[in-house]
Amino acid sequence: MRAVAFFLFISLISHPSAFAQKWVNLFNGKDLSGWHQLNGKAKYEVVKGEIVGTTVFKEPNSFMVTDKDYGDFILELEFKLDAAMNSGIQFRSESKSDYRDGRVHGYQMEIDPSARAWTGGIYDEARRDWLYTLEYNAGAKTAYKQGDWNKARIECIGPVMRVWINGIPTANLVDGLTPKGFIALQVHAIDKPEAAGQTIRWRNIRILTEGIKASPPDDIFVVNLQPNSLSDQEKKNNWSLLWDGQTTRGWRGAYKDQFPSKGWNIKDGTLVVQKSQGAESENGGDIVTEAEYGAFDLQFEFRLTEGANSGLKYFVTESEENKGSAIGLEYQVLDDEKHPDAKMGVVGNRTLGSLYDLIPSLKIKRGQHAIGEWNSGRIIVYPDNRVEHWLNGYKVVEYQRGSPTYSALVARSKYAKWENFGMAKKGHILLQDHGDEVAFRSIKIKSLE
Template identity: 55%
Template sequence: MKLKLVSFLFLAILTQATQAQNGNWKNLFNGKDLSGWKTVAGAATFEVKDGVIEGTAVHGTGNTFLITEAMYSDFILEVDLKINHISSNSGIMARGQFDPAARDGKGLVFGYQIEADPTPRAWSGGIYDEARRGWYYPLDLNPAAKSAFKMGEWNTYRIEAIGNTLKTWVNGQEVAYFVDDMDSKGFIGLQVHSIQNKEDEGRKTYFRNVRIQTANLKPTPFKGDVFVVSTLKNELTNEEKKNGWKLLFNGKNSDGWRGARMTTFPTTGWSVKDGILTIAKTDGSESQNAGDIVTKDKYSAFDLAFDFKITEGANSGVKYFVTLSEGNTGSAIGLEYQILDDVNHPDAKQGINGNRTLASLYDLIKADKQPRFVRKPGEWNQGRVVVYPNNKVEHYINGVKVIEYQRGSQEYRDLVAISKYKVWKDFGEAKEGHILLQDHGDEVSFKNIKIKTLK
């Protein structure tokens, strides 16, 4: 009896160890039929053949989703996915949502979608907020991951949705890191995208090995220095702190900032409330009221990220390499990431070929952006400026790279020579400078202002 008890205990311990090693996976697809799943929102079809879910495109219908009947909050999901044609854009819904009454009763799927992108853009594994807020993690933020997805081959997706954090991998490659608190629970969904051309009808998207963990979850830390997109207020992840990121705005007060032409922070105009830094609306004039504010510290090579929200018709800017040495009146001089309501502010039509529009290098280089990647006044946009040690500079809007130039190059100097900045010697070529937030007389808000020094 004692021997049997010992054997039983040994077997129990071995079973627990095996389950821990295997991660307590549960199959969401049984390999035989679509039990536990249902098709919504479109007329594309799903069927099971040889242990594989085949989704077939149908012309003239919207995006179609095969979704789980069960809802999930925290989980780790793995799915194998295969696409054979460039028209077969697809994706995996994580914590997906469904409104059956939308679109005149056809229904609408919305929420976090992990992209499967067979086009040359190569944003597979990126995070798109389907039918709601649009792109949050395009792969311009992680170019190294663009080669992970393989057309015509099985690709293994791993998705970790734990707390407010969503991480993705494609074929073992770290892809996207998104922190957001919009949805805490929802379904898992497999997408067959709508198609534009009738000749693409019948093309298939394939899924297999759909499995999930929901208990005893342990987040997998990214090994690489992957950029983090967060919609929260002024919080850094442990990985960001480890990788050298620091908050320039703590969400509580003006520590680290002062007036551009003052030794202290302005007493009027600028305010901090509920984790948001706001410049109040006055008369639309440039730096004639509360005035610009600058960081107390100076920066040389850096990665700067910031969230901004404009009001209708607003004008502002984030400047860098601000030396405060020009002795000019008005706004302090520096390279400027333009913040503007392109639709309603006249400055968008000034300058040369649109070089004063949103996310442009003001008065020098136009931002090459599509309207669908820009959020409206009253909504938060993510801006980013990267200055590399070799003086290459990039501007981003909502994760999409819209400008790249070489500070100090002949091409750059030729642009300066025909701009408003031509009167200042060596404009924008200082070794280091302050970061500046502009008061242009319009209400504009900021949060999540963070920076990392590059070496």
Template identity: 60%
Template sequence: MNTSRHTKPAIIYASLTVLFVWTAMASCTSTASDGWQPLFDGKTLDGWTRVGGEAPYAVEDEAIVGTMTAGTPNSFLITEKEYGDFILELEVLLEGDATNSGVQIRSHIDKTANNGRGRVFGRQVEIDPTERAWTGGIYDEARRGWLYPLDLNENAKKTYKRDSYNHIRIESIGYETKTWINGVPVAHVVDTIDATGFIGLQVHSIGDKALDGKKVYFRNLRIQTENLQTQEFPQGIYTVNLTPNSLSTYEEQNGYKLLFDGRSNAGWMGAYKNTFPKKGWEINDGTITVLPSDGGESSNGGDIVTADQFSAFDLSFEFKLTEGANSGVKYFVTLSENNSGSAIGLEYQILDDERHPDAKMGKGGNRTLASLYDLIPAQKTKRSLRKIGEWNKGRIVVLPDNTVTHYLNGEKVVQYKRGSAAYKALVRDSKYKNWTNFGEAASGHILLQDHGDRVSFRNIKIRSL
């Protein structure tokens, strides 16, 4: 990443931090007359219940203290009351830097699971003192996994203070959840499930016995549920919008546009064609799907491309694979080559790595899922993978300086710079070596590939940078 681009935002964040922390400190003196209510009386655990595991919770010096305990699963202290729309503020101190904790919001419990001890599930605001530094990110406990890893907002990774109390603000209003850590805006998720649920405090299970006895402290818990006074969320924070084919007001203000409306082929045409293909593609139930044929490139309906062209951009899309399927999202497609088969362009590979033979071709895994096809392998983790048949979130960001980043389900997996010496060396050693200035066009179309396998797309949106 070209760090020089982040100098100005870093100054802005620093200024915001001073302002917001001052505001948070001043608000600690507020009373119930301004709409805030204490969620913890500072003396007892009245109104709270422990579930899931056996880690103990106690009250010490007006803080709720959870103690990490070997041999027990994740433990939670949950409110006996459920909440819908709210603003929650609290302070958290987590001992050490080798584990994590979290705050559950609008969550639920399967009382029959976990040998009758119950299993909590629902959105969680992460507390992460490790080198990963994802504090303030949003995880879906025991259900969908990571919704908002902090690879999506790397500036916010610096806000957490180890071995100190950290101020957390959570706004859960309507479909939207926003988080702040020590006054710095961190995550924004739009999610239509779980309109209500309990609030919970987590003591994570531990595999390292050296962590046995470590503690996590929660204090100054307070909540607003009426006449909610929201805090400004500055422009430029990436939004994970889980509502298919829609834009939130915040996304519209940030300049995003839908490339697929969920109903029609408006804005798309066949590659090397003037109209949308008459066969090979299906639009149904909010998805656009390439239909299976013989597994060959562009042998049925052919690739489709956007009518518009783009240079620097932030492109998001969701895709769903079938078993053994192959497809791709290409960018900087100029359609100037007039080649047979799939049109030429840089490709975000979409592939069933386990079942499609292409995953074992190329070099070093550079034809696997989310890779820059035939050039750079994606550095994926197990947590970033979804099962075949589930929706995945892809993202491609091209900065004006030609730095390109691929994301898979919110995690950064590829980064390179178009036109650099390192990039040109990769091209010379690839299947694209005979294409002059491959992938270096000033602008180009976005392409969805027909590789003869059934693959579906939705929630395709773009912002010009």
């Protein structure tokens, strides 16, 4: 026995990780030691080894907050809703007197039993709104089980934040805005007196802060808010940067052999079309990728100035010999409030996110960021010619190239004079010079062929 004990001791001291992998309970099952309440006055109590949160009418969002802050960690806990109420788990969150009088803000793992089923998505409480909706990962909408105990896992290592619900990966966010903060259990505000008394329960809350090892990459979509970068999971899932964030490599002027000598500027990781006279391609002109693309998933970020107009075009062939901007299917980039083009066309088919002059985008107020802020665009072209436009996590346009509806829309548009408009098997991707200042960054692509 002494020999066995000595062998085990030597094994442990030879492998320090055996000590490091130590989970710590954040809830002792008896009382709320190590926690304190912020903002609203919803009721929190310990009942039979569970923390029970109860809604109170006319109280704002309430938070039961850890006394300690955490940076890199893996958090696991179980939760159960006794009613169809909204809630969430804050992580890397803060409360500061100089920010909205101490309002709790930061990352939140959403608990959402509504029909949209976004449980496991990531919301930026009291700050930037939705960062990772489950529209990005629709297959995970069934992970949450209403009326049952659900297990959540939140993994934060460096800028990478990942969420699992009942073992199913639901969200993957890369963002460096808040690297450290508290963990909190939310009881959401209610707007009807009859909703008072609804409860949410939490139990088995534990955290790992030492000897952390990232879970293996999976294949779900990654929202990467670090400019011009690719995470390990994006690389594993075959994403590549279409613009490197520093040079003009891979791009040239439309109808030209070289990148324009004027009209475009690269500064601080942004690719900026400079303001001129507000007309198409009269300064630097459009720029296009040197390579051509067929079926693909394309992401890009853009920042508008007041009254600006631009666009991202795809399936550009440069064969039409157009005198202005090169011809292609266009994801409209526009200040809808201040640019007159938004009032032209038909039923708003020249507004932000629309398939320009063909299909208007779905208008979702919280899905459109203010002028001067970064917006996230996405275009998916499937091998069967289905196409989707996305704006800040919301799908705003869908159609199918070559369908009867598509052909009818083209026939009544400005593109009717070009035979087989938008039907090329492959084409260049284009950023438009419309004479207004617009910045682009984080342009990345994944082939779907």
